[in-house]
Amino acid sequence: MSTEREPIAVIGTGYVGLVTAAGFAELGNEVLCVDVDAAKVERLTAGEVPIYEPGLAEVLESCRERLHFSTQLADALERARLLFVCVGTPPTHSGDADLSAVHDVVASMPASDTHALVMKSTVPPGTGTAVKRALAQQGKPLAYVSCPEFLREGSALKDFRHPDRVVVGDEGDWAGDAVVALYEPLGAPLVRTDVVSAEMVKLATNAFLSTKISFINEIANVCEETGADVLEVARGMGLDSRVGPAFLRPGIGFGGSCFPKDISALKQLAGNSGYHFQLLNAVIEVNDLQKRRVVSKLVKHLGDLVGKRVTLLGLAFKPDTDDMREASSLVLAARLLAEGAHVSAYDPVAEAHARELMPGVDFPGSALAALEGADACVLVTEWAQFTELDWQTAAQAMRGELVVDGRNALDPAAVRAGGLTYEGIGRP
Numbered sequence: 001m002s003t004e005r006e007p008i009a010v011i012g013t014g015y016v017g018l019v020t021a022a023g024f025a026e027l028g029n030e031v032l033c034v035d036v037d038a039a040k041v042e043r044l045t046a047g048e049v050p051i052y053e054p055g056l057a058e059v060l061e062s063c064r065e066r067l068h069f070s071t072q073l074a075d076a077l078e079r080a081r082l083l084f085v086c087v088g089t090p091p092t093h094s095g096d097a098d099l100s101a102v103h104d105v106v107a108s109m110p111a112s113d114t115h116a117l118v119m120k121s122t123v124p125p126g127t128g129t130a131v132k133r134a135l136a137q138q139g140k141p142l143a144y145v146s147c148p149e150f151l152r153e154g155s156a157l158k159d160f161r162h163p164d165r166v167v168v169g170d171e172g173d174w175a176g177d178a179v180v181a182l183y184e185p186l187g188a189p190l191v192r193t194d195v196v197s198a199e200m201v202k203l204a205t206n207a208f209l210s211t212k213i214s215f216i217n218e219i220a221n222v223c224e225e226t227g228a229d230v231l232e233v234a235r236g237m238g239l240d241s242r243v244g245p246a247f248l249r250p251g252i253g254f255g256g257s258c259f260p261k262d263i264s265a266l267k268q269l270a271g272n273s274g275y276h277f278q279l280l281n282a283v284i285e286v287n288d289l290q291k292r293r294v295v296s297k298l299v300k301h302l303g304d305l306v307g308k309r310v311t312l313l314g315l316a317f318k319p320d321t322d323d324m325r326e327a328s329s330l331v332l333a334a335r336l337l338a339e340g341a342h343v344s345a346y347d348p349v350a351e352a353h354a355r356e357l358m359p360g361v362d363f364p365g366s367a368l369a370a371l372e373g374a375d376a377c378v379l380v381t382e383w384a385q386f387t388e389l390d391w392q393t394a395a396q397a398m399r400g401e402l403v404v405d406g407r408n409a410l411d412p413a414a415v416r417a418g419g420l421t422y423e424g425i426g427r428p
């Protein structure tokens with residue numbers, strides 16, 4: 001079997017699964033995608049893409065002949081030896097990762113020594129050992145490789161094609177070599193290590209990036225007290241090569257399917273093994289408070305919020321995605337409604353998801369319609385169309401004049417030129 005273009009199986013067709021499938025199909029591999037959700041498989045087979053991710057639909061279309069979708073694992077097992085596990089690992093009520101989908105995959109495996117499970121789903125360190133134990137108990141001698149995924153939603157295909165590094169954790173057997181060979185054409189630096197260290201790389205990276213965001217958010221809050229401009233501070237800090245400029249954008253907190261879940265999983269994992277991860281507790285608390293600080297800003301300008309009309313511009317947890325998981329907008333809308341405000345909102349892509357999650361919020365269908373009669377608006381997600389908004393026209397639609405830029409993405413001069421009051425995060 002040629003390792004360069006060997007067929008692979010992808011189990012689970014969520015964000016990670018579909019991007020992995022598209023990425024490898026683009027590299028010339030045949031990809032057999034398996035999902036338990038028959039309706040989803042049917043849609044994918046018909047050429048529909050169930051998620052919004054820039055460029056994904058195009059790649060799935062152009063590589064159509066190399067991509068197969070099925071609910072049947074047997075087809076995939078027959079043709080591929082590397083089985084990429086891309087199933088969801090959502091947080092449980094205790095904050096631990098829910099590994100039931102991973103265990104379902106293990107249970108569905110045959111007693112084979114020619115197949116390998118390649119774990120792409122984010123799992124807590126120790127999962128590889130537990131999966132190997134479960135496989136052994138079931139008499140299944142499959143190989144196991146940890147190959148954590150670092151893709152960001154909104155730039156997932158770019159991240160697949162140009163990864164900062166590829167991490168492969170394995171037991172030094174054929175499967176690790178085969179996974180390394182698969183990624184070779186990407187020319188990325190390789191970290192080949194043991195399974196548990198590979199698992200830890202993923203959680204530690206996300207915890208560190210979350211820490212950077214909470215850190216700069218706290219600096220922004222101090223800037224508000226001292227009159228400094230956090231954007232200037234972040235620029236000055238980021239030029240220090242030891243600090244680096246990335247993930248120093250202050251705002252109304254991080255969300256998404258990864259950071260909140262992964263830092264909670266790491267915190268629980270540490271706690272369960274007897275270590276109190278103090279720093280991570282603070283990172284989480286700062287992020288929670290950051291979402292609520294916007295309400296204080298509104299109260300500072302508007303006074304009591306009862307009966308006030310507040311517009312949320314953007315709802316997704318970040319631009320270029322329809323993902324509403326752990327989006328700051330959810331907390332903000334609920335807080336505003338609880339304060340007695342009337343909330344209207346607009347998001348160019350995430351609105352269909354948001355409607356179900358935000359009872360009591362109005363969705364009039366466009367940014368300008370949402371701004372109609374507003375006392376204040378809050379930029380929650382920095383979609384390009386909001387940063388390009390004509391603030392003269394927006395001002396005419398609003399009845400009040402407050403613009404809270406929750407992402408520091410707007411041009412304060414343009415907002416003020418419209419006769420509006422600008423309030424950013426950590427800016428004078």
Ligand code: UDX
Nearest residue numbers: 149150151152153247248249251254255256258317318
């Ligand atoms: C993240 C990791 O970047 C990725 O490597 C991992 O595989 C999954 O989790 P993602 O959640 O898609 O990716 O988005 P990312 O671009 O990292 O942003 C996460 C959140 O942090 C967003 O809510 C974003 O608005 C926020 N953020 C990011 C900031 O508030 N400030 C920053 O400087 C950067």
